[in-house]
Amino acid sequence: TRGQEYTVTALELQPTAQQLRESRGRYPVEVAPMLVLPFPRPDIIAETLNAVTQDATSKYDEALAIQDYLRGFRYDTEAPVEDGYDGGGMEVIGTFLEVKRGYCVHFASAMAVMARTMGIPARIAIGYLPGTRDTDSPEGSDRYNVDSHDLHSWPELYFVGVGWVPFEPTPGRGTVPDYALPPDAATPTDTPATTGPTQAPRDTDPGFTPDTGSVAAGTAGQQNADALLRVGLSLLLALVVLLTPGIVRAIRRTRRMRRLRSGQGGAEGAWIELTDCALDLGVPVRATETPRELAARLRQLPGLGAPLEASAALGRLLVAAERERYARPGAAQPQPGPDLAGDLVLVTRAIRAGAEPRARIIASLLPASLWAAIVGRGDGRTPQGA
Numbered sequence: 001t002r003g004q005e006y007t008v009t010a011l012e013l014q015p016t017a018q019q020l021r022e023s024r025g026r027y028p029v030e031v032a033p034m035l036v037l038p039f040p041r042p043d044i045i046a047e048t049l050n051a052v053t054q055d056a057t058s059k060y061d062e063a064l065a066i067q068d069y070l071r072g073f074r075y076d077t078e079a080p081v082e083d084g085y086d087g088g089g090m091e092v093i094g095t096f097l098e099v100k101r102g103y104c105v106h107f108a109s110a111m112a113v114m115a116r117t118m119g120i121p122a123r124i125a126i127g128y129l130p131g132t133r134d135t136d137s138p139e140g141s142d143r144y145n146v147d148s149h150d151l152h153s154w155p156e157l158y159f160v161g162v163g164w165v166p167f168e169p170t171p172g173r174g175t176v177p178d179y180a181l182p183p184d185a186a187t188p189t190d191t192p193a194t195t196g197p198t199q200a201p202r203d204t205d206p207g208f209t210p211d212t213g214s215v216a217a218g219t220a221g222q223q224n225a226d227a228l229l230r231v232g233l234s235l236l237l238a239l240v241v242l243l244t245p246g247i248v249r250a251i252r253r254t255r256r257m258r259r260l261r262s263g264q265g266g267a268e269g270a271w272i273e274l275t276d277c278a279l280d281l282g283v284p285v286r287a288t289e290t291p292r293e294l295a296a297r298l299r300q301l302p303g304l305g306a307p308l309e310a311s312a313a314l315g316r317l318l319v320a321a322e323r324e325r326y327a328r329p330g331a332a333q334p335q336p337g338p339d340l341a342g343d344l345v346l347v348t349r350a351i352r353a354g355a356e357p358r359a360r361i362i363a364s365l366l367p368a369s370l371w372a373a374i375v376g377r378g379d380g381r382t383p384q385g386a
Helices: 017-021 029-035 043-052 059-070 090-099 104-117 219-261 266-280 291-298 308-326 340-354 357-365 368-374
Strands: 122-128 151-159 163-166
Touching: 017 059, 043 059, 043 090, 043 104, 059 104, 059 151, 090 104, 104 122, 104 151, 122 219, 219 266, 219 340, 219 357, 219 368, 266 291, 266 308, 266 340, 266 368, 291 308, 308 340
Parallel strands: none
Antiparallel strands: 122 151, 151 163
């Protein structure tokens, strides 16, 4: 793309809180699918909404209450992976509302689901933050550097007569638009509030009718709306494809941990999950090495070198796995200790903590252990405990 130029034409809406609060009327037919929700849904969603929106008097006030409530959560990219809710589905949103920690996809998804539950059409937008202004750019030009750190996701809610309006429920990311600020909050001056693409005109345009909230749309406007819908669906499909391997891996990990905590998984199941975690984070697991040889290599990793409790937990897992794997047939075996699952969590967290950020991202999106299982588990182990 070096040397290429292009022109963008956009309509920047700046609705007021009062305009959004007075939005009324019937939603357009093409917006109706944005109200659909799957069943069943965790009870915590309705319970949270009842508590958060009890004083709201309009759809806008409900949206503002949901946003403000979620901004009280903690932005955390590690907790969803470590606690097994880094996936998709209503159960993940329910867990997020309980734990109150996650990253932008969790915040955007939770607000979109809660808005739909309240009867407000909602969707999730995926894109980038504005980036960082380049101070070395030539005089008279504004250049912004945007990279993967600026990846972001946010919800957009539909208001009749205005269109799709972004909100920012993720704390510490993005900028809360002027119309979504609490009444007593100071208006930010560093970044102007912007909204997402929409075909709805301003209230000064001839197509706006305040009493009914209807919008006159021409053929060109409809074509643009269809094009935006196709782009949105394509982005959503790309996101689903991108997240599917990580979701499948998270389900496998959750099932194994559930079996371990119930006493059904056994030491072999714990060792398989440990080696899968190592594979995901870029640690090679050779087909010819014994568990003890692998454990010796794992102790050389940064995350397992210093914390004595993690190294001790690895030793207990190793002894339990060797006893189960190499004991004579029919020989009485000591039962694994009740802390087998806890030892596994200690060791896998230590491995993850010592890994590079890039390795952790790849482990979440493209887990190598999943591909090994698909092609017949190239490390020579049987998929026991899967």
